[in-house]
Amino acid sequence: MPFKIREARKASGFTQEELAKRANVSRATIIGLENGSITVTTTETLTKIAGALNKKVSEIFLA
Numbered sequence: 137m138p139f140k141i142r143e144a145r146k147a148s149g150f151t152q153e154e155l156a157k158r159a160n161v162s163r164a165t166i167i168g169l170e171n172g173s174i175t176v177t178t179t180e181t182l183t184k185i186a187g188a189l190n191k192k193v194s195e196i197f198l199a
Contacts (some may be wrong), residue, residue, distance in 0.1 A: 140196045142170045144189045158188035 145155050146167075152170070156163040161181055168174030169185070186193045 139169050139172075141166065141189075144191055144196050145170075150189075150191055155185070155188055157167060159184040161185065 142153075145152070148155075150158070152163050152166045156166045159166075159181075161184055165174065165177070165181060166185070169177065171191050182193050186196050189196065
């Protein structure tokens with residue numbers, strides 16, 4: 137499943153570290169989701185990241 141986190145993060149002007157702090161998740165989670173090494177995560181994590189980016193979950197995580 138291709139995630140659009142990197143594109144949304146860059147459009148928002150955040151570094152991976154800034155997004156991780158805003159979403160209250162680890163930077164390793166952001167990295168893994170961006171590079172595809174993490175393909176499954178919790179709904180809570182998806183919701184936190186989408187909220188930090190001011191996006192809907194479906195805008196970032198659904199193809």
